[in-house]
Amino acid sequence: GESVGLHLPTLSVQEGDNSIINCAYSNSASDYFIWYKQESGKGPQFIIDIRSNMDKRQGQRVTVLLNKTVKHLSLQIAATQPGDSAVYFCAESISGGYNKLIFGAGTRLAVHP
Amino acid sequence: DTEVTQTPKHLVMGMTNKKSLKCEQHMGHRAMYWYKQKAKKPPELMFVYSYEKLSINESVPSRFSPECPNSSLLNLHLHALQPEDSALYLCASSPGPGELFFGEGSRLTVL
Numbered sequence: 001g002e003s004v005g006l007h008l009p010t011l012s013v014q015e016g017d018n019s020i021i022n023c024a025y026s027n028s029a030s031d032y033f034i035w036y037k038q039e040s041g042k043g044p045q046f047i048i049d050i051r052s053n054m055d056k057r058q059g060q061r062v063t064v065l066l067n068k069t070v071k072h073l074s075l076q077i078a079a080t081q082p083g084d085s086a087v088y089f090c091a092e093s094i095s096g097g098y099n100k101l102i103f104g105a106g107t108r109l110a111v112h113p
Numbered sequence: 114d115t116e117v118t119q120t121p122k123h124l125v126m127g128m129t130n131k132k133s134l135k136c137e138q139h140m141g142h143r144a145m146y147w148y149k150q151k152a153k154k155p156p157e158l159m160f161v162y163s164y165e166k167l168s169i170n171e172s173v174p175s176r177f178s179p180e181c182p183n184s185s186l187l188n189l190h191l192h193a194l195q196p197e198d199s200a201l202y203l204c205a206s207s208p209g210p211g212e213l214f215f216g217e218g219s220r221l222t223v224l
Contacts, residue, residue: 044213046214049211103155
């Protein structure tokens, strides 16, 4: 079936380094993508989104890159901080429907001082 | 007010019990969602309500019964659950296509 997946289940980085979390998707009809952050015991928190008519979008310390050719999505976090430690999910949906948002497997980001 | 509020935060129930999870939002969002999340897994879509009508049911067993009394409230009625139904149940809302706003979840344990 169609799914969204991640290459790495766990990513360990040093505080201050840049982090890159990757995601592969297989539904070529998906045209909207979101990155969520989920801390332990909490609900997913929106980080950044991107539509398929864009290749790159920047937020505060975060950048999302979309490569539609290879169906790949990445989240870059600059100057990673201990507060960034969490599980990160990418999610995809198709516009025009009932906003059926499907989540990928998730990557745990561990930031070490 | 930009919150989705879920109650209770924790619920323990037996397999013969009937209980309900509640979700409330006052952002004027017209779409509301239930997701189920097992430990170390991504959230899995269960139901989508759009304008108070059920628009998506992801083949969820009938022991889970959603209800949308009005545009601000979403309930999930639980009956005759199994231990494998133990999970974090997440409610979300959205103004339309795009970002979902999630609550903190209700952690359910079925004994």
